[in-house]
Amino acid sequence: MCPSLDLKTRIIFCQRQGPQLIDISSFFKHTLLPQNCLLCGDMAHDQALCHHCLDHLPWHDTLACPVCALPNPAGELCGSCLTHPPAFDATVALLDFEFPVNALLRRYKYAGFLPVAELMGRLLADKLIDRPRPDLVIPMPLHPTRLRERGFNQAVEIARVVCTQMGLSLALQASTRARPTPPQAGLVLTERKKNLRGAFTCQMDLSGQRVALMDDVMTTGTSLDELARCVKKAGAAQVECWVAARTLRD
Numbered sequence: 001m002c003p004s005l006d007l008k009t010r011i012i013f014c015q016r017q018g019p020q021l022i023d024i025s026s027f028f029k030h031t032l033l034p035q036n037c038l039l040c041g042d043m044a045h046d047q048a049l050c051h052h053c054l055d056h057l058p059w060h061d062t063l064a065c066p067v068c069a070l071p072n073p074a075g076e077l078c079g080s081c082l083t084h085p086p087a088f089d090a091t092v093a094l095l096d097f098e099f100p101v102n103a104l105l106r107r108y109k110y111a112g113f114l115p116v117a118e119l120m121g122r123l124l125a126d127k128l129i130d131r132p133r134p135d136l137v138i139p140m141p142l143h144p145t146r147l148r149e150r151g152f153n154q155a156v157e158i159a160r161v162v163c164t165q166m167g168l169s170l171a172l173q174a175s176t177r178a179r180p181t182p183p184q185a186g187l188v189l190t191e192r193k194k195n196l197r198g199a200f201t202c203q204m205d206l207s208g209q210r211v212a213l214m215d216d217v218m219t220t221g222t223s224l225d226e227l228a229r230c231v232k233k234a235g236a237a238q239v240e241c242w243v244a245a246r247t248l249r250d
């Protein structure tokens with residue numbers, strides 16, 4: 001690819017390549033062979049991203065509220081978490097949901113570009129290395145109808161990599177989505193909350209357990225809040241959210 005193109009142009013060019021289906025051949029190519037950078041297409045050797053793209057990712061490493069991970073200058077508990085505490089106790093976010101992360105995650109979720117799960121899972125495991133370990137990891141469940149349409153659960157595939165890397169238990173059957181919920185995008189916060197009320201059920205006794213909830217993106221945190229509420233009702237003592245990306249503005 002022409003090296004004179006700027007990064008954004010090259011990424012858009014790369015995204016226009018290939019079918020909009022789950023790309024199994026690409027998955028194996030990126031898993032087993034020396035590969036090109038998932039973002040710009042340049043040689044990345046045995047890595048998913050070249051050094052340039054890795055260095056320029058929007059890492060979520062600014063001071064932020066420890067509960068919801070939204071940035072604030074002192075890294076203190078934010079006003080929203082103080083006045084309306086969510087059911088989860090903490091959030092760890094790997095990246096900001098900005099370009100090119102938003103484009104990469106959309107390609108993963110809606111076009112089945114599975115190498116992104118490996119990339120996000122490995123980077124997240126690196127970030128979590130010094131953090132106290134939970135007893136188990138519960139990925140955000142998809143309703144069976146949505147799972148059939150998409151072919152995979154984007155949170156599960158990232159969680160698989162994180163758990164393998166860190167030697168953690170992945171609890172795939174712990175929680176299910178009790179009813180299909182319309183997409184959250186475009187809804188205001190109160191509508192999101194109403195949309196999700198009672199959406200999850202928890203089948204495990206989680207008494208005294210420390211649980212990490214895994215999702216690809218935290219937007220308002222409403223889904224994770226509802227899932228955390230359900231997990232705590234099942235007895236969990238401590239719940240934190242692990243997300244590949246955090247939306248900074250809704």
Ligand SMILES: [Zn+2]
Pocket residue numbers: 037038039040041042049050051052053054
């Ligand atoms: Zn690159």
Ligand SMILES: [Zn+2]
Pocket residue numbers: 065066067068069070077078079080081082
């Ligand atoms: Zn907060």
